[in-house]
Amino acid sequence: MKRLRLGQPRTAEKYFRQALLIEPMLITYIGLGKVYVKLDQPLAALDICQKGLEKFPGDVTLLTEMARVQEGLQNMAVSVRHYREVLAQDSSNIEAIACIGMHHFYTDQPEVSLRFYRRLLQMGLYTAELFVNLGLCCFASQQYDMTLVCFQRAFAISSNENIGEIWYNLGHIALGLSDTTWAGQCFRLAIAGDNSHAEAYNNLGVLEARKGRSDLAIAFFQTAASLAPHMFEPFFNQAKIADSVGDLQNSYLIVQKALENYPDHADSKELFAKLKKHFEAL
Numbered sequence: 001m002k003r004l005r006l007g008q009p010r011t012a013e014k015y016f017r018q019a020l021l022i023e024p025m026l027i028t029y030i031g032l033g034k035v036y037v038k039l040d041q042p043l044a045a046l047d048i049c050q051k052g053l054e055k056f057p058g059d060v061t062l063l064t065e066m067a068r069v070q071e072g073l074q075n076m077a078v079s080v081r082h083y084r085e086v087l088a089q090d091s092s093n094i095e096a097i098a099c100i101g102m103h104h105f106y107t108d109q110p111e112v113s114l115r116f117y118r119r120l121l122q123m124g125l126y127t128a129e130l131f132v133n134l135g136l137c138c139f140a141s142q143q144y145d146m147t148l149v150c151f152q153r154a155f156a157i158s159s160n161e162n163i164g165e166i167w168y169n170l171g172h173i174a175l176g177l178s179d180t181t182w183a184g185q186c187f188r189l190a191i192a193g194d195n196s197h198a199e200a201y202n203n204l205g206v207l208e209a210r211k212g213r214s215d216l217a218i219a220f221f222q223t224a225a226s227l228a229p230h231m232f233e234p235f236f237n238q239a240k241i242a243d244s245v246g247d248l249q250n251s252y253l254i255v256q257k258a259l260e261n262y263p264d265h266a267d268s269k270e271l272f273a274k275l276k277k278h279f280e281a282l
Contacts, residue, residue, distance in 0.1 A: 013039075024055050026062075033065050042069045060090050067099070076103055092123060101133070110140035128154040128162050132169050139173055147173060164194025171203065180207055198228035205237060214241050225257075232262035239271060248275055 016032040019025070029052030036045035049066045053059060067082035080103045083096040090096075101116030114137040120130055135150030151173070154166050171186030184207050190200040205220030218238055225234040235258035242251035252275040258268045 010039075026052065026056050026059060029055070030061055030065065033062070033069075037065075037069065042073055045069050058085075058089050060086050060093065063089070064093075064095060067096070071099070079103075094120060094123070094125060105133070105137060105140070110137045113137050114141060126157065128158045128166060131157075132166055135173070136169060139176060160193070164190045164192075164197045164200070167193055168197060168200050168203075171200070180210070183207065196227050198224040198231060198234070201227065202231070202234050202237065205234070209237070209241060214245060217241060230261055232258040232265055232268065235261065236265065236268050236271075239268070243271060243275070248278060251275060252279065 013032065013035045016028055016035060019028045020032070029048060033045045033049045033052070036042070036048060046066055046069055049062045049069075052062045056062065063082050063086045067079045067086065070076075070079035070082060080100055083099050086093050086096040087100075097116050097120055101113045101120075103113075104110070104116065105113035114134070117130060117134050117137060121134070131150045131154035135147050135154065138144070138146040138150060151166065151170055155163075158166055167186050167190035171183045171190065174180075174183035174186055184204065187200045187204045187207070190197050191204075194200075201220045201224035205217040205224065208220060209217035218241060221234040221238045221241075224231065225238070228234075235254050239251045239255035239258060242248070242254060251271070255268055255272045255275065258265060259272060262268070
């Protein structure tokens with residue numbers, strides 16, 4: 001473990017392999033799995049964890065590591081299956097409960113997700129992030145009376161580190177209610193709480209674009225793109241505005257950046273195809 005913490009994963013791998021030959025131990029399998037995650041070899045990490053489970057059936061740490069790796073590979077169904085196996089062994093595992101709850105929320109099952117988050121609350125977990133998730137689940141399941149109560153609790157126990165995220169999520173509640181003025185205020189407060197919140201800048205840009213303020217919208221999109229170069233939304237939004245005002249060359253260049261970040265984005269692919277066809281016809 002020490003070599004791994006020192007940033008020497010290859011050396012750590014050699015020592016872990018030698019340790020397995022001497023005596024297979026749980027901590028050795030866990031350490032070797034972490035080495036392969038560090039080396040960006042998720043399949044090797046899964047393989048070593050599976051071998052560890054053959055020696056130590058039902059071990060929670062190995063199952064959790066496999067669930068994390070599968071989640072990183074976007075295999076959410078397999079990840080959730082592993083987390084359920086974790087709960088079968090340890091019914092109070094906070095990470096497993098939270099991840100399964102998140103999965104149900106993003107698969108349009110907010111009522112089911114609400115059960116898992118309430119379970120965390122019953123276990124004594126009392127954080128701003130949990131109340132935000134509860135509020136979003138209540139809103140998605142149309143329990144509007146509880147939505148703002150949850151957000152009020154979140155604000156009451158918030159800190160400087162998470163206040164921006166709370167305002168950002170409340171902005172989405174405002175958008176769901178079609179109150180763009182309130183949403184704009186929430187996103188600005190999110191930036192006031194965290195001036196590196198790229199998603200809030202992007203959403204403000206969208207709101208300004210809807211009002212016809214293209215220059216201000218582009219400024220917000222450029223800020224969001226500089227803060228989070230991995231996001232595709234700011235690039236696509238910039239390209240869309242450039243296309244609408246006739247700046248086709250700039251739109252063509254920017255939409256390619258969006259596709260680099262998210263090659264399967266349908267709207268970006270459609271805009272790129274349209275612009276490419278236009279330039280080929282010249």
